[in-house]
Amino acid sequence: MASDASENISTSARRPTLATVASAAGVSMPTVSKVLNGRLDVSAATRAKVEQAIRDLRYVPVAGRARSEERFVEIVFDDLLNPYAAEIINGAADAGLGEGVTVIPKRHTGDTPREWARRVSASGRDGIIIVTSVLTSEQIARFREAGLPMVVIDTVNLPSAEFTSIGSTNFTGGVAATDHLLKLGHRRIGHISGPLTLACSVARRHGYRAALDRAGIYDPIEAMGWFSYDTGVREASTWLGRPERPTAIFAGSDQIAFGVMEAARLAGLRVPEDLSVVGFDDTYAAASTSPPLTTVHQPLKEMGELAVRTLMRLRAGEPVASHHVELATRLEVRASTAPVR
Template structure:
C-alpha cells in the first residue's frame, strides 16, 4: 500500500524561502507588510510544496458537506443526494451540491477552495484523481466516494452495494423462470460495479450448469439508456436470440427493451428483462421493470454520516461499506 505523502507545513515553506513562519503566515493572510519579492517567492514555494491550509476547528454541527457530481442530475444521483440531505438535516449540517464536468481540477487548488469555502468533508459521485486524493488528505479534509468505478492506488473511504450478490440474484431469478439463453448487457468493461455484477451473472449460470455464450455477454459504453439501446440492437442480431437479459442498470435495461421492440420482440412474452438500481423509472415503465434494488437513499445517508465521523476524527470500521441489494420482481420478467 503506497505511503501517504507528508503534508507540507508553514515551517517547510518558511525554511525553503529562508524567512520566518510568521512571514509565510502574513502572505497567506494577505497582509501588506511583506516585501513584493518575498511575497512572490513565498507564493511560488507554497504552490511548489502543494501547501493546503488546515480547515478551521469546528464543533460537530458546524460547517458544510459538499456533494459533487460529474454529470447531470438523474434518478440515480437524485436518490443518493436526497439521502445525504436527510442525514445532514438530522445532524444539523448543511449539504451543498456542486457539479464538476470536463477535465478534473488540479488537486491542490481544488482542496484549497474547499477548505476556504468552509467544507468539513466531501462526498463525490465522480471519480477522484490520485492528485485530488493526496491533496484532500494533506488538507485533512475527509472524502467519501459513492460506488467508485475505478479503485485508485491509495486508500479511500467508499460506500457501495452488494453488486455481486445482486447480479447473482437477478440471474437466479431468470434461471428459476426456466430461461437458459440469458444474456448480460453490461457497462464499461473495466468498471468495478460492472465486473462484480457480471461475475454474479456468471456464477449463477455456472452453478446451474448453463453455459455462457460469449456472444451473449456485451459491454456497453456506460450505464445509461442510449448504451442499452445501441448494444441491445447488436445483441438481438445474434442467433438464436436470447430469451432473457440481465442489464447492468435500469437505464441500460430500458434501452434494451426499446431495442427489442424495434426488432418485434415483446417484453416479457418473448424477452424477459431485469435491471439494476430500482430508480423511479423502473416502476413507471411499461411493463414495470423487474430489477435489483440498490438502497440509494440509504447510501447517501451512510455516506454523510461516515463523512461526519471522519471529520470528527473518529476511526471507522471499514474503508468500504456495502449495503444489501434486493431483487424486486415486476412485470418485465416471465416464465420461459
C-alpha cells in the same frame, strides 16, 4: 498596560474552539453545533454536558457566527442528470438535516488534484463525497493536505484503506438477477454491463457469470457500454436482430434496461412475453415503466445517508468501523420477467 496587553494576547491564543468544547464534553463537534443552534435532536443529558463545557471554557463562537455553526458538504458526480444521482442526493440531503449540514451537489469539473482540493477547501466545505469517479493517489494526498475528510460512493477503484468508501453487494445482486431468469427457464441470457473500469460493473458481471457457471452454461452473451439508455438500445438491438437471440437480458443499470425495453419494442418483441428484462438500481422510474421493471434494488438513498453520517464522524475525528461498507441488495420482481416460451 504592558502586563494587560500580554495577558490579552495570551488569552486570545488560548481561546477555546468548537473542538475544545467537544473534547471537554466528550461528544462530537456536530453535537456541539446542534446545541449552539438550539436543535431539539440532542438528549437533555448531552445538552447539559455541552452547555457546562461552554460555560467552563467561556467559549464564544468565532467571527460573529453567533449561534450558527453552519456546515457544508459537497457531493460530486460525473453526471447529475439521472435517477441514480437523484436517489443518492435525496438520501444525503435527509442525513444532512439530521446532522445540521447543507449538502451541495456538484458536477466534476475536471480540475487538477491541487486545484480541486484548493477550491473545495477555500469554499469552507467540511468535507467531500465523491460518487463513481477514479481517485488517484495525488487526489487523495491533496485532500489530506487540505484537511478535508472524504467519503467515496461506488468507487471506481477497488476498496482501499487509503480512503473510506460505501457500496452495495454488487456481486450478490448479479447472482440474484441471473438466478431469477434461470429459474424462469431462460438459458440464452445476455448481460449488458456498465464500463468494466468500474469495480461495481465488474462485480455485477462476475455475479452473472457465476450464476451461469453454476447452471452449467459456459457461453455468456455479453456487451458493455456506459450506464445509459442509448447503450441499452444499441447493444440489445444488435442481439435482437439475430436468429438465436437472447430470451432474457440482465442490464447493468435501470437506464440500460429502459433502453433494452425500447429496443424490444422497435424489434416488434413484447416484454416479457418475448423477452424478459432485469435492471439494476431500482431507481424511482423502475416501477413506472410499461411493464414495471424487475430490478435489483440498490439502497442508493441509504448510501447517500450513510456517506454524510460517516463524513461527519471523520470530520469530528471519530473512528469508523471499516474503511469500506457494503449495503445489501435485493431483487424486486415486477412484470418485466416471465417464464421462457
